[in-house]
Structures are given as structure tokens and as C-alpha cells.
Amino acid sequence: MAKFFAVTIIVIAVLSAIPILRHTWAAPEDISTHGYLIDEQMSETMAEAGISFLAAQFLLAIFIWMFSNRGPGAKIRNFPGGAKVLVIAALLLVGAEVMALGVFGVKAWANVYLTPPTANAMPIQVQAGQFAFYFRYPGPDGTFGPTHPELINEGSQNFFGLDPEHDTDSRDDIVAAEMAIPVNKEIHLLMHSKDVGHSFFVRELRVQQDFVPGLDVSLHFTATKIGKYEIVCTQLCGLGHYNMKAYLEVMSQQDFDDWLKKEAAMQ
Amino acid sequence: MRTNKILVALFTLLICSSLAFAGTVSGKVTYTGTPAHQKPIDMGKEPSCAKQHATPIMTETVVTGDNNALDNVVVYVSSGAPDEGQVPTQAITYTQKGCQYIPHVLAMHVNQEFDIINDDQTSHNIHPLPKVNIEWNKSQPPGTPPIKEKYDKPEFIEVKCNIHPWMHGYFAVLKTSHYDVSKDGGDFKLPNLPPGKYTITAWHEKYGTQTADVTITGNETKDVNFTFKATPY
Numbered sequence: 001m002a003k004f005f006a007v008t009i010i011v012i013a014v015l016s017a018i019p020i021l022r023h024t025w026a027a028p029e030d031i032s033t034h035g036y037l038i039d040e041q042m043s044e045t046m047a048e049a050g051i052s053f054l055a056a057q058f059l060l061a062i063f064i065w066m067f068s069n070r071g072p073g074a075k076i077r078n079f080p081g082g083a084k085v086l087v088i089a090a091l092l093l094v095g096a097e098v099m100a101l102g103v104f105g106v107k108a109w110a111n112v113y114l115t116p117p118t119a120n121a122m123p124i125q126v127q128a129g130q131f132a133f134y135f136r137y138p139g140p141d142g143t144f145g146p147t148h149p150e151l152i153n154e155g156s157q158n159f160f161g162l163d164p165e166h167d168t169d170s171r172d173d174i175v176a177a178e179m180a181i182p183v184n185k186e187i188h189l190l191m192h193s194k195d196v197g198h199s200f201f202v203r204e205l206r207v208q209q210d211f212v213p214g215l216d217v218s219l220h221f222t223a224t225k226i227g228k229y230e231i232v233c234t235q236l237c238g239l240g241h242y243n244m245k246a247y248l249e250v251m252s253q254q255d256f257d258d259w260l261k262k263e264a265a266m267q
Numbered sequence: 268m269r270t271n272k273i274l275v276a277l278f279t280l281l282i283c284s285s286l287a288f289a290g291t292v293s294g295k296v297t298y299t300g301t302p303a304h305q306k307p308i309d310m311g312k313e314p315s316c317a318k319q320h321a322t323p324i325m326t327e328t329v330v331t332g333d334n335n336a337l338d339n340v341v342v343y344v345s346s347g348a349p350d351e352g353q354v355p356t357q358a359i360t361y362t363q364k365g366c367q368y369i370p371h372v373l374a375m376h377v378n379q380e381f382d383i384i385n386d387d388q389t390s391h392n393i394h395p396l397p398k399v400n401i402e403w404n405k406s407q408p409p410g411t412p413p414i415k416e417k418y419d420k421p422e423f424i425e426v427k428c429n430i431h432p433w434m435h436g437y438f439a440v441l442k443t444s445h446y447d448v449s450k451d452g453g454d455f456k457l458p459n460l461p462p463g464k465y466t467i468t469a470w471h472e473k474y475g476t477q478t479a480d481v482t483i484t485g486n487e488t489k490d491v492n493f494t495f496k497a498t499p500y
Contacts, residue, residue: 132312132432154427155435156328156473157306165500177309239392239406240430245312266307 002068013057035206117220129194131240145170290483316366336453346466348443368436
């Protein structure tokens with residue numbers, strides 16, 4: 001029975017590794033300049049975790065095969081040095097693994113978070129609120145008008161609380177429910193939440209960043225492929241969370257300029 | 268027996284005479300100046316609603332018509348109404364269709380029951396924001412029965428949907444059934460007013476209120492017009 005159990009463990013471990021090795025559920029195509037670093041990091045993490053997983057399952061199976069069903073009076077052997085040494089050894093092993101992931105992963109992280117956007121990155125503000133995203137472009141003057149939370153009025157589509165009557169910078173701001181960007185242009189995303197925690201996730205961009213109420217979060221990326229992609233909230237934010245989404249349209253520069261003109265006319 | 272007949276006759280006469288002397292207040296609501304620019308609503312995140320509109324619907328904060336007409340203004344008898352406390356029994360409806368509230372402004376009598384209907388293929392969460400009545404918000408998945416509600420205090424209540432931020436409307440809870448909401452070019456009509464002195468109030472969600480005093484002396488139609496000062500912002 002023990003030998004059957006050991007074999008079963010090996011079979012389950014090997015079968016579960018096959019779809020990973022065959023890339024049965026591959027990630028969607030990467031459309032960003034930094035995404036390959038994230039993908040490499042994911043592959044490394046998967047390889048490291050996968051090898052550890054398989055090694056642990058094989059060891060478990062070997063121990064069950066060799067040491068089960070021993071007769072009474074069989075000698076019990078301890079790990080050299082006892083339980084304390086065993087725990088320290090395990091901590092060192094797991095610690096080394098986590099440290100290695102951190103060291104290898106820092107270049108992907110730094111590329112997204114620790115380097116500032118370039119000077120000609122295009123700023124776009126995104127506001128998350130229950131349960132929709134809205135995007136603001138600064139307009140021809142290149143400056144965002146100030147926001148006044150007390151003026152937020154969704155009924156008149158004043159989602160950001162702009163005061164064009166008094167703030168001249170606000171008059172040419174463009175607010176849209178979808179996010180259009182030109183291809184191969186760096187985007188500087190200025191994120192804030194209107195109410196609770198949300199998240200900005202675009203699978204193809206390899207971007208997933210939380211909105212934290214009260215904090216202005218900044219992010220930059222460059223999209224390299226024209227297309228329409230889904231932006232979803234991945235932080236449980238309330239009743240309508242399942243329906244909180246918007247679309248990212250990556251366009252040619254010409255199409256983007258036309259889109260911006262069309263949106264400006266509707267403000 | 269004879270006394271009864273006389274009473275019935277007198278009562279009939281009274282009703283007939285009051286109807287015969289029922290006056291009407293009618294008129295038009297207009298604006299001067301430049302009204303706020305209305306914006307198209309992008310329902311891209313809710314395709315089941317977006318496809319119901321061939322062209323995007325516009326915001327309804329200020330709805331205007333030809334000749335400076337102003338729609339969605341609640342015109343009602345705010346003082347002197349003969350029917351205070353007489354709650355109409357017929358139910359009225361507030362429909363969520365195409366991710367829009369229909370009508371944009373629903374007027375009702377205090378304690379009058381109204382039905383909230385979800386006519387969409389998506390869930391709504393209706394959330395009126397009263398200041399003096401009790402606040403609630405209710406989720407309504409598609410295909411569920413109407414939500415029955417009523418308010419026991421007069422108030423103008425802003426209504427929003429917690430799932431679709433662009434959905435926006437108002438409840439006008441009034442102490443009278445003598446009301447109308449201006450439509451089709453700013454027209455309104457308050458019929459069946461017995462002789463008496465009345466204050467007529469016109470309320471608009473952005474431009475506030477205006478009042479006018481009117482005296483009905485008999486079977487007549489009094490013209491009362493309201494003009495709001497519109498601002499572009």
C-alpha cells in the first residue's frame with residue numbers, strides 16, 4: 001500500500017508538471033517594452049518553484065517507499081544534530097530561495113518602479129472609483145487643471161471635480177471613459193482613487209498596480225502593439241467590482257491625434 | 268328617506284359645482300442665458316446598454332428645447348393645495364433601461380408607492396441620496412421583480428446607480444398631486460384646482476427654484492410662466 005502511495009505521488013507530480021513544461025496555458029502576448037523582464041522573472045520563478053516542488057515530491061515518495069511498513073523494534077534515526085538543526089537548515093534553504101528570487105527579480109522591478117519616466121513621456125491621469133475608470137488628458141496646454149473633490153458630479157460627467165469656470169487650465173482637459181494611447185510612446189500614468197482601493201491591470205502590458213486611497217501613484221510604460229485591450233480592477237472593491245473595467249486602445253500616432261480631437265469636441 | 272335624497276342631491280351639486288369651477292394653471296418654462304453644455308455618455312464598459320443606443324445619449328442635467336424651452340422642471344402647488352395627505356393609490360414606475368433612468372425626474376406624492384424596474388440585462392444598484400428621508404441602496408439583478416418603495420417626507424432626492432456612475436436622476440417627493448414635470452418644449456399643466464389662492468413652485472435640479480402666486484376664482488385657465496437664468500458651468 002505504501003509503495004502504491006509513493007508511486008501515486010510521483011505520477012501526480014509528473015502529470016502536474018507536464019502542462020507547465022509544455023506551456024499549455026501560456027501568458028497572453030506581451031505588448032510592452034518592459035514585459036519581457038517580467039516574463040523572464042515569471043519563468044525563473046516557475047522553474048525554481050517547479051524544481052523545488054518536484055524534488056520535494058520525489059523525496060517524499062522515496063521516504064515512503066523505503067521506510068514504511070517497517071517491523072516493530074526498527075531503529076529510528078534522527079537528522080544529524082536533531083530538530084533544531086533541521087529547522088535552521090530548512091530556514092536557510094527557503095531563505096536562500098526567496099533571496100535569489102529577489103536578487104534576480106530586482107531588475108524587472110527597478111525598470112518599472114525605480115526609474116523615472118523620460119521627459120517626453122505623455123501624462124495621463126486615471127481615476128478609479130466604484131465602479132469605473134475615467135481618464136484625463138491635459139489638452140493642448142499640457143497642464144492638468146486642479147481638481148476639487150467637492151465639485152465631483154457624475155450626473156454631469158464631472159468625474160474629476162473640475163472647475164472650468166474658474167480654472168483656465170481645466171478648460172481644455174479631456175476626460176474619457178476609455179484610454180487611448182499612441183503606440184511606441186512612453187506613457188506616464190498618474191493614478192488616484194476616488195474612494196476605496198482598486199487596481200489597474202492590463203495583462204498584455206504586464207502592468208498591475210494598486211490604487212491606494214489618499215496616495216498619488218505613478219507608473220510608466222510603453223505599448224508596442226496596436227490593438228484593443230481590457231483594463232480590469234483586480235482589487236476587490238465592492239458590489240460592482242466584477243463589472244469594473246475599461247478598454248485600452250493602442251493606436252497609431254495619427255489615429256490617436258484624431259481620437260483626441262474627437263474627444264475634445266465632446267467635452 | 269326624503270332627507271337622504273336631499274343630502275345626495277346637495278352632495279352631487281357640490282361635486283358638480285366644484286368641477287365646474289375647477290381652474291387650471293398652465294404655462295411654459297424657459298431659460299435665458301447659455302445653458303451648460305451636455306456631454307455624450309460613454310457606456311463602453313456595459314455593452315448590453317451601449318448597444319441599445321444608436322448614438323450615445325447625452326447627460327440630462329439641463330434638457331432644453333426649441334425657443335429656449337427648459338424640460339425636467341417640476342412645477343407644483345407648494346402652498347394652498349387642496350389634497351395634502353390624500354395619497355394616490357396608483358403606483359408609478361421608475362425604469363432603468365439602457366443604463367438610464369426613465370423618467371429622469373420622477374414626481375410623486377408623499378407616501379405614494381412607486382415601482383423601480385430593471386429592464387436591462389445587467390445588474391443595477393439604485394441609490395437615492397435623501398437628506399431627511401431614510402437612505403437605502405438596493406441591488407437589482409436582471410429579471411428580478413420590481414422594488415416597491417415610498418418616502419414619508421417631502422424632499423427632492425438625487426438618485427444614482429452604484430454600478431454605473433453615469434446614471435443619474437431625481438425623485439421629487441411632494442405634499443400634493445398637483446404637479447407636472449415640464450416636457451416637450453417646457454410645457455406644464457396643473458388642472459382641477461378649485462377656487463383659491465395658490466403658490467406655484469418650479470424646481471430645476473441645476474438652476475434652483477422659482478415661485479409664483481396665483482388666484483383661481485372659477486372655471487378658468489391661468490397662464491404662469493417661469494424663466495430660469497441659465498449658466499454655462
